[in-house]
Amino acid sequence: MEHYTVDQVADLLGLHVKTVRGxxxxxxLPAVRIGKQYRIAKDDLAAFTGLPAEPPASPRHAEATSIVQIDGIDRAAMDRVSTMVLGALSAERSGLRVEFAYDERRRQLKVVVLGGLEETAQVLRIVDALVRP
Structure with a gap:
C-alpha cells in the first residue's frame, strides 16, 4: 500500500504542513506514526478528500544526442577544438557527456554530445565558432 508524508499531502492538497498535521x-485524517513522522495511506487520503490521490507529476526531462562531423580538420585543429570544448565543460557541472573520435587518415572529427537541450546547444555553438573558416 502506498503512503504519503505530511509534506507530500500538503503539496497535493495545496495546504500548509501545519494544517495537515492539525x-x-x-x-x-487517519495517519500512522513511524518514528517522528506521520505516514498517510493513499486510500485514507482519497477518503478524506473525496478524490483519488495522485502523486505530483514529475517534471519533464528532455535530452539531445548530437553528432557533429567536421571534415578537413588536421590534428592541431582537432586538439584545439577538443581542448576548448572540454575546458568549457569543466567550468560548470552541466551533466553533459561529450566524446571525440578523430580519423587522422580522413582528417575527420566527430563530436558526440549527449545531454540537456540548452547545454547541448551551447556546446554546438562553441564547436561552430571554433571550426568556422
Missing amino acids: YIRDGR
Missing part, C-alpha cells in the same frame, strides 16, 4: 491530530 487534521491528523484532530483524527480527521
Whole structure:
C-alpha cells in the first residue's frame, strides 16, 4: 500500500504542513506514526478528500544526442577544438557527456554530445565558432 508524508499531502492538497498535521491530530485524517513522522495511506487520503490521490507529476526531462562531423580538420585543429570544448565543460557541472573520435587518415572529427537541450546547444555553438573558416 502506498503512503504519503505530511509534506507530500500538503503539496497535493495545496495546504500548509501545519494544517495537515492539525487534521491528523484532530483524527480527521487517519495517519500512522513511524518514528517522528506521520505516514498517510493513499486510500485514507482519497477518503478524506473525496478524490483519488495522485502523486505530483514529475517534471519533464528532455535530452539531445548530437553528432557533429567536421571534415578537413588536421590534428592541431582537432586538439584545439577538443581542448576548448572540454575546458568549457569543466567550468560548470552541466551533466553533459561529450566524446571525440578523430580519423587522422580522413582528417575527420566527430563530436558526440549527449545531454540537456540548452547545454547541448551551447556546446554546438562553441564547436561552430571554433571550426568556422
